[in-house]
Amino acid sequence: MPLLSVSDLRTYFYTRNGVYRAVDGVSFDLERGETLGIVGESGSGKSVTCYSIMGLIPQPPGRIESGTAVFDGVDLLHCTPAQARSIRGKRVAMIFQDPMTSLNPYLRISDQLIEPLLIHENISKADALRRGLAMLEAVGINDAARRINLYPHEFSGGMRQRVMIAMALITKPELLIADEPTTALDVTVQAQILELIKKMQQEIGMAVVFITHDLGVVSGLCDRVQVMYAGRIVESADTRTLFHGPKHPYTRALQRSIPALQAKGAELYTIRGLPPDLSKPLPGCAFAARCEFAVDRCRTSEVALAPAGPGHAHACLRVQAGEI
Amino acid sequence: MSSPLLQLTDVKTHFPINQGLIFRQHVGTVKAVDGVTLSVARGEVLGLVGESGCGKSTLARTIMQLVPTTAGTVVLEGRNLTTGSLQEVRDVRRDLQMVFQDPYASLNPRLTVFDTLAEPLRVHGVCPAAEIPARVGKLMERVGLASRFMQKYPHEFSGGQRQRIAIARALALEPKIIVADEPVSALDVSIQAQILNLLSKLCREMNLALIFIAHDLSVVKHISDRVAVMYLGKIVELGPAAEVIERPQHPYTRALVSAIPTPNPDTERTRQRIVLPGDPPSPINPPSGCAFHPRCPHALEKCKTAVPPLSAEVAGRSVACVRLGEI
Numbered sequence: 001m002p003l004l005s006v007s008d009l010r011t012y013f014y015t016r017n018g019v020y021r022a023v024d025g026v027s028f029d030l031e032r033g034e035t036l037g038i039v040g041e042s043g044s045g046k047s048v049t050c051y052s053i054m055g056l057i058p059q060p061p062g063r064i065e066s067g068t069a070v071f072d073g074v075d076l077l078h079c080t081p082a083q084a085r086s087i088r089g090k091r092v093a094m095i096f097q098d099p100m101t102s103l104n105p106y107l108r109i110s111d112q113l114i115e116p117l118l119i120h121e122n123i124s125k126a127d128a129l130r131r132g133l134a135m136l137e138a139v140g141i142n143d144a145a146r147r148i149n150l151y152p153h154e155f156s157g158g159m160r161q162r163v164m165i166a167m168a169l170i171t172k173p174e175l176l177i178a179d180e181p182t183t184a185l186d187v188t189v190q191a192q193i194l195e196l197i198k199k200m201q202q203e204i205g206m207a208v209v210f211i212t213h214d215l216g217v218v219s220g221l222c223d224r225v226q227v228m229y230a231g232r233i234v235e236s237a238d239t240r241t242l243f244h245g246p247k248h249p250y251t252r253a254l255q256r257s258i259p260a261l262q263a264k265g266a267e268l269y270t271i272r273g274l275p276p277d278l279s280k281p282l283p284g285c286a287f288a289a290r291c292e293f294a295v296d297r298c299r300t301s302e303v304a305l306a307p308a309g310p311g312h313a314h315a316c317l318r319v320q321a322g323e324i
Numbered sequence: 325m326s327s328p329l330l331q332l333t334d335v336k337t338h339f340p341i342n343q344g345l346i347f348r349q350h351v352g353t354v355k356a357v358d359g360v361t362l363s364v365a366r367g368e369v370l371g372l373v374g375e376s377g378c379g380k381s382t383l384a385r386t387i388m389q390l391v392p393t394t395a396g397t398v399v400l401e402g403r404n405l406t407t408g409s410l411q412e413v414r415d416v417r418r419d420l421q422m423v424f425q426d427p428y429a430s431l432n433p434r435l436t437v438f439d440t441l442a443e444p445l446r447v448h449g450v451c452p453a454a455e456i457p458a459r460v461g462k463l464m465e466r467v468g469l470a471s472r473f474m475q476k477y478p479h480e481f482s483g484g485q486r487q488r489i490a491i492a493r494a495l496a497l498e499p500k501i502i503v504a505d506e507p508v509s510a511l512d513v514s515i516q517a518q519i520l521n522l523l524s525k526l527c528r529e530m531n532l533a534l535i536f537i538a539h540d541l542s543v544v545k546h547i548s549d550r551v552a553v554m555y556l557g558k559i560v561e562l563g564p565a566a567e568v569i570e571r572p573q574h575p576y577t578r579a580l581v582s583a584i585p586t587p588n589p590d591t592e593r594t595r596q597r598i599v600l601p602g603d604p605p606s607p608i609n610p611p612s613g614c615a616f617h618p619r620c621p622h623a624l625e626k627c628k629t630a631v632p633p634l635s636a637e638v639a640g641r642s643v644a645c646v647r648l649g650e651i
Contacts, residue, residue, distance in 0.1 A: 041512040142602075156603045157376075186375035186539060188600045191583040195599055213512065216585030220592040239589045257517040258587055260542035268521050268546065271514040274482050 001073075002029035003207050004053070004175060009067035009077075011045075011052045014060060018279035022048040024231035026067075027305075032174065035201065035208045037222035037239070039215060039254075043275055045231040046211045050177045052077070054094055055084055071175070090120040093168035097180040099160035103152040109136075109163055110148045116171050135166040138203075139196055158189035162196065169200055176201075177209045182217065194221060215258060219243055224311070227251050230276050230286035233305060237312040248314040249324075250287045285317065293324050327402075328363035329533050330387070330420075330501055335360045335396035337379075337386045341608065352608050356382035358557035359396070361634070364501065367531040369524075371548030371565060373541055373580070375604050379557040380537050384505045387535070388422050389413050400501070418448055421494035425506035427486035431478040437464070437489055438474040444496040459496075467492045468522060484515035491522065501533040508543060520547055541584050545569045550640075553577045556607055556615040559634055563641030573643045575620045575651065614646070622651045 011023040023045040030036050038046045051057050053069045053076055069076045071092060074083055093116075096102040104112055113135070114128040123131075129148075136144035139162040152160060161181060168176060178197065182190040198221065201208055210222055218225050219239060226236040227250065235248040246252045256269040273290040276282055285291070288298040298317055305313040306320050318324045337357040342348045356379045364370050374380045385391045387398055389405050398405045403416055424430035431440060441460045445451060451459060461471035467488040478486055487507060494502050504523065508516040524547055527534050538544050544551055548565040553574065561574040572578045579598040586592050600619045605611055614632050617623040626646060634644045645651075 041514065158603050186604075187541075187583040188375060188579060189603065190585075191597060191599050194585075195597075214585065215513075215587040216592070219587050219589040220585050243587065243589050254513060255587065257514050258542070259517070259520065259540075259546035260584075260586060267524075268517040270517040270521060274484070 003032045003034075003072060004030040004209075005068075005070045006049075006053065007068050007070075009049065009052060009069065010065040011048050011057060011062060012065050013062050015279075020278045021231050021282075022062075022278060023052060024278075026228075026231070026233055028226060028233065028236065030175070030207050030209065033201075033205050033207055034224065035210060035222045037218040037225040038209060038211045038228060039213065039218055039225060040228035041213060041275060043230075043278070044228040046228050047179050048231075049228070050094070050179055050209060050211060054088060054092065054177065056094075086120075089116050090171045091173050092175045092177065093171065093173040094177040094179065095161075095164045095168050095181045097183050099157055099164055099184065102164060103160055105152055108149055108151055109155070113148070113163065113167050113170065116167065120171055131170065132166075135170050136163070138200070139163075139166045139169075140192070141166075157185055158192060161185060161189075161193055165193070165196060165200065169204060169206075172204050173206055175207045175209070177211075179211045180213070181210075183212070183214075190217075197221070215243075215255065216260070227254070230278060230282065232286060232315065234287065234316070235314040236305065237309075237314075241309070241312050247308055247312070247319045248287075248316045249291045249293050249319075251314075253290075253292075285315070293318055329366045329368075329401060330364040331397075331399045332360055332362040332387070333397045333399070335362075335383070335386060335398060336394045337382050337391055338394040354607050355557050355610065356607055357386055358607075358610075360554075360557075360559055362552060362559065362562075364533050364535060366500070367527065367533055368550065369527055369534045369536055369548045371544035371551040372535060372537045372554060373539060373544050373551060374554035375539065375580075377556075377604055377607065378554045379607070380554050381505055383554070384422065384503045384535065384537055387503055388417075388420065390422075418497045419500045421497065421499040421502050423487070423490050423494050423502060423504040423507045426510050427483055427490050428478075428510075430490055431486055431493075433478055436475050436477055437469075440478075440489060441492055441496055444493065448497055450497065463492045463496055466495065466526070468518075482515075483511055484518055487511065487519050488522065491519075491526070495526065495530075498530070499532070501535065503535045503537075505537045506539070507536070509538065509540070516543070523547065541569055541581060553580065556605065556610055558615065558644065560616065560644045561642070562634065563639075567639075567641060573641070573648060574645050575622050575647075576616050579619075579621075614644075622647055 007027045009023055009026045013020040013022055026049055040046045052064055064077055113132040117123055117128040133144055133148055136148055141147055141162055182193050212218060222239050224238050225242045226233050229250050235251045246255055253271045271290050276286055284299045284301055285303050288294040303315045303317050305315045307313050335357055336359055339354040340350055341352040343351045372380050386393055393406045400416055400420060405413055405416055438460055441463055442456050445456055445459060464471045469488050508519050526532055536547055545565050551565045551568045552559050553561040555576050561568055561577045569581055572581050579600045582598045602619055611618050613628045613630055617627040632644045632646045635642045
């Protein structure tokens with residue numbers, strides 16, 4: 001049985017300008033210890049998917065229209081608040097993109113770091129502090145005994161992200177959701193944080209959902225990758241297969257527009273047009289308007305993820321029909 | 325060799341730190357840019373890379389004279405901007421324009437595209453008022469926007485389109501050089517590629533020089549002729565883009581290059597990565613000697629005392645490391 005099984009998740013936002021279908025029918029499974037990358041551009045629904053699972057969608061304006069997210073037998077979307085609380089922050093933890101704004105500036109590092117322990121475990125404050133200190137050392141903060149008593153503004157960006165990771169991992173969760181944890185950091189610090197997540201994953205044996213827009217980060221970290229576009233998954237495969245044999249035109253286009261893979265001076269490959277307006281109904285394939293292979297039926301017929309090989313699935317009618 | 329378009333000589337930009345409300349006391353100095361010598365030729369694209377806080381944005385603002393220089397000179401075609409009067413600097417700005425990182429913050433939300441693009445034309449009296457609409461239309465088409473959107477406001481455009489408007493505004497006065505401070509960092513990969521193509525095309529067609537600031541080395545390598553790597557206010561390596569990024573010589577450049585994740589799962593998992601310890605140091609209290617020595621895997625005793633100068637150019641490359649050749 002998978003650790004997390006999300007099926008037919010739909011999260012819509014009701015605004016004055018219409019209903020935004022931010023996530024529109026997302027299903028995936030995650031095994032214990034597995035690292036899943038979710039890749040997509042801004043507005044593709046990758047963060048909303050994870051916020052929905054964690055119960056962090058502001059309602060209203062958001063609403064989870066349908067779907068289930070079963071974590072170890074408990075449906076996180078339909079369980080009681082008490083059940084959700086016993087899982088969230090203990091067995092499922094999350095780290096966020098911006099380490100500058102996701103720590104409480106009024107609380108000492110020590111207080112926010114051990115809060116999950118005090119809530120979820122029957123532990124004295126002194127023991128919790130001892131574990132907090134050990135955790136800070138494990139994530140590579142020098143001079144942790146002194147720094148644990150400081151405030152977030154006294155830390156650099158990379159150190160704050162380490163504190164966030166320590167806070168998320170202090171309860172030894174079975175699943176870590178990381179929402180672009182390195183996007184706001186410099187490359188040398190990003191390299192440190194990625195190494196740290198890999199190391200902690202080996203020690204604790206947790207599964208990781210890693211959200212990013214950087215295909216380079218995915219290639220080094222993830223076992224499996226899922227590409228999202230306009231609230232839907234368009235391709236899902238193990239990392240090697242996805243990088244060496246992408247099937248969906250969007251995945252191919254995304255890969256081709258990375259400057260690193262192109263010759264110097266050559267014109268960069270670009271995807272024409274703009275991502276679709278999610279408040280308008282999108283019959284057929286959401287990518288059809290920008291796709292160089294689109295034909296009439298792409299714009300009218302619904303397309304679902306279909307298997308294309310072991311562990312590989314994509315949602316393109318023309319690839320499925322063997323035409324391209 | 326003809327004289328360069330833009331010449332920076334030993335430019336320093338320091339900011340004082342003062343404390344106290346009534347009795348302001350000078351307690352320190354942020355050496356954001358600390359002795360940069362650099363030249364840009366006509367039509368050349370110079371990439372400027374470095375981590376946050378290394379002074380690359382301050383250097384851009386210094387070139388634009390948006391912040392006063394503490395020492396050194398910025399000379400554009402024989403005109404010294406650091407000593408020029410306000411009027412002279414204003415005249416020079418026709419030839420020297422800037423594109424900022426965040427296209428959401430750098431456009432006035434209350435001005436239509438037409439107003440935004442017409443303003444520099446009016447201020448500098450470039451053409452008779454009657455010709456302004458036609459010029460604005462041409463500018464928009466030049467950056468790939470339909471001129472029928474002239475009366476729209478910035479919020480009606482996407483991030484990529486706004487960056488095109490910002491580029492059009494910079495081009496309005498037909499400058500000789502554009503300073504672009506992280507122009508694609510806020511954009512998605514597919515949009516980023518469109519803007520990079522546009523900038524390359526404009527440089528080619530208009531023989532425009534470009535100082536392109538970014539932290540993404542693969543983007544810089546793609547667009548630049550030469551690359552300058554900055555660390556803590558100083559240039560540590562300078563040379564042709566492909567050379568510097570494929571065969572970096574300074575230990576910092578090496579670490580920076582090795583830290584970029586590559587989109588290839590086979591090589592990405594096996595290659596040796598140099599993971600630097602710690603964070604970049606503070607420019608208020610920079611380490612003695614070579615500023616990089618506390619994080620450098622090759623540092624020796626002598627690195628702690630002597631500040632390494634940027635070496636003389638060998639095949640267009642110069643490096644600021646005393647152990648160059650040994651490591």
